[in-house]
Amino acid sequence: MDLDAFLARPLVARVATQGPEVRPVWFLWEEGCFWWLTGPYSRMERILAADPRAALVIDTCDLADGTVLSVTCRGTAATVPLDRPRALRKLTRYLGPDPHTWPPRFSDPLNDPATKLIRFTPAHPPRLRDLSW
Template identity: 45%
Template sequence: MTTVRSEDVDFDVDAFLARPLMAHLATTSPQGPRDSPVWFLWEEGAIWLIGTSNDSFPQRLLAEPRCAIGVVHFDLARGVLLHLGMRGVATVLPMDRARRDRLLRRYLGDDESAWNATFRETVIEPLDRMIRFVPETVVARDQSYFK
């Protein structure tokens, strides 16, 4: 994280981003702001996302690459609330199948033969774009009830 300007960091960002959490990608469009829930992979100081050339968020990023990503871990029973917010620039790239597979294994498990066949056919196989988001600023706040 040394290349990123950290504004407010209360916890280990690398360890947090190693977890299979859900992220939200905030982009802009001529019609106003947009939010896309996304799976992600944290590698080489970047957030990697997957999509298709038909998805709207890669198209918005081609038009305006400045964007933000937020990730939250919330555990009500334990009183845990960790929030990570990043602002930076995204680049839309061709699909890197090896990286895609590493990303998917985070969420679906290592045994690819156990992945749902319909999900594989309708969601995974059409993926043809990879988005590389490089954070310029990071805010990582521990707002847990019990620290």
């Protein structure tokens, strides 16, 4: 499996910031960056404003055959204005193509002017690693 195919799957990333803080996030991999939503419900924007360094890991484990795939990277994150089409692409990966069927806790923030995106830029191009045993 190649990196783009792996990152196109609806997986959960864990993001570590200074503090330390670790948060699970639904993400979108586009333009060499990871993107996720943030808003007043999260402290992530404040944490990253104080120190934009972060690390991210996405991994899978298939217990049936022992396959372990992982992407780990370090870089910097910045809060940017909401790009609604990008946010919709991200949510569609996880919730399906019809926003009318999404729970309000996912669709309502798209109409909130306080909702933003976080753009995580890896310091080096990510690599998909096979850590299978």
